[in-house]
Amino acid sequence: QDQWAVLIAGSKSYFNYRHQADVCHAYKVLTERGFDPDKIITMIFDDVANSTSNPFPGRLYNHPAKHEADAVDVYAGCKKDYTGLSITPERFLAVLSGNASFAGGKVLKSTSKDHVFVNFVDHGGVGLIAFPTLGQVLHSKRLVETLKGMHQKGMYKKLVFYLETCESGSMFQGLLPPELPVYAVTAANAKESSWGYYCMPKNDTVKGKHMGTCLGDLFSIAWMEDSDRGQLATESLQEQVRRVTARTTKSHVTTFGDTSFEQENIGRFEFAAL
Template sequence: MKRVEVPLGMATMKLSLLALLGLFASCADARKAWALLFTGAKGFQNYASHSALCNAYHTLHRSGIPKERIVVIMYDNVVDDFDNPYPGELFNNYSKVDVYRDTPLDYTGSEVSADLILATLRGDKELVRNLTGREGKVIESGPEDNIFVAAITHGLPGMLKMPYGLMRASKLIKTLQDMHDNKQYAKLVFYLDSCASGSVFKNLPEDINVFAMSASRANEPAYKNYCEHPEFIYACLGSQFTNGWVENMESVNIRSTTFLDQAKILKEVVNMSDPQVFGNISILKDSLHQFFGGNSEPMPQQLADVSSQGNSPKDVVPSHLMPMLLLQRQVRKYPSNRRLRVKLSHLENTTREVDRFFYYAAKIGDPDARSRTLSKILSAPAEDILNWHCYEAAAQMIFDTCPGFNRAEIEAYAMFKFSVLVNLCNRVTVAQVLRGVKAAFELTSVCG
């Protein structure tokens, strides 16, 4: 049997090649890679979130993470939507490769909630059973394991939008803190692709071995890409930040590429918003394969080549304006199409009602505000959240009372307007803000 000689000073240690391989295998077995992929978005306008999540699954699985250690959570109401020109299929770029096929969805539909996602992340099988009525897959990591989390969803200041309800940043960070205290991971990386995503990790501790990257600053939108497919009238195919890291993984050797290398690429590719980093930034020096598995060969080049086609200025649109911008393009292209014009008119009216809702909430919530102050409350980017109690109470009241905010065609736009609530809560009492919100319910039709 062939032997390998390893000199140690004057002595020579002889180990069989088989023994060396066994040693390396035991080290690899001791540290496992886990992944959680989720989106809280639903409805055809969120096609990109669903397709990007599916594509991310295939990339992680090909890179070496067993499917048993990848949890996928998605509402799953896009693929068979009436507006999908290819029913049963999802494309994440212009190559028309079906990424929905062979994507194992662990939780779908009404199961998708903030409580379920956090229970899955921390490995709480009992809570998952209580929430779903069945045994479900969870992250069962140990103190030597690494975890990768990727989320593609709608964001608002300090929160993530779920199909129904919200995931608060404070609750997410507490879950991560508890997992660290319970030694449930060695290191954890979290990629968040949403509007206002930078606000979610502002209070992330630096000493719990979590590194997070957001698609945008706290007061910026995220962006969709691959938005020029002629057959997709109402949706983009990709989500720029997620497509960026996935396509990067498909074109590099993950053993020799670090998170810092990938972050630099993302800073170039995601050129409309400004990705931010948080937490333990020393993890940036780690190679991708420590989290994504051991396969080192780049993916087929034809897949990587497609990415250059999806990031031109005409292919990239802000997430919160995407439905409006795409419909406007189509109406300009087909001005005699009555169905398109009616749909655009309806969306414009609904968007105006959202604007009126927040105008009345601010005007009545702060009746003493002069016009300049009111204008700043309404139009300025979200300030730092100083009054969390007020802001969370107002946001919760809206989602408890107003189902209109859950409509796929306006929810991203409406979420971006929650900056008004942040700015208002920083100036007046919670009672005043809630009075303004209640009045806005009655004075507008957005909740109908």
């Protein structure tokens, strides 16, 4: 059994700093605990770390910090498989589906024995999630049909999908059949916003400098800082969702799909295989 992951930020610009910082933090969460980097596919526009608006060129921070010792640069070592205008709905679906000829780069090569973890962070609306190019969106039915097709092709035994967008619950509500071995966790229900975190004017300071933006998103920060606790061998998916739900106070974390494996530990999806 192998583990695979797809991590994607669907936005661009310094204003959306938090999305790319979230994804690079997620990459760090996985790789620092033994997840094979060759089995992680990342998609970020990559225009934030070296933006002229960034007080720390070439660095991304997902957490405020007073001192250098506390400032964790999540951009360091953050591998980028797809950047810039290559990040489109079609390419994201091609990566998930293992369609290398269309994607033009690294894609999932998982099997029916494997666990797959997908983390998408960006803006969204009812029934859709957004991508960097204005007007490019992915609708809920198309995403769910892709997840069904992946299973029919034997591309996963179990799949966990963490989705951070506004109205993110609408991407799965009433669409994700419980018999499909997909466990989806959304930052918000189908009708509400998700929220940035570590935001200006008071909570965006790194080493004495105001970043002028949000460093992360509330749901994303909640699950990653929980994973950073290192309880990979004992904490279940259900327990992580409980902890994340308790911390995500401005929206309703919602779960969809197959709950039969929510008692499995998070290490089977987010860390090295246990």
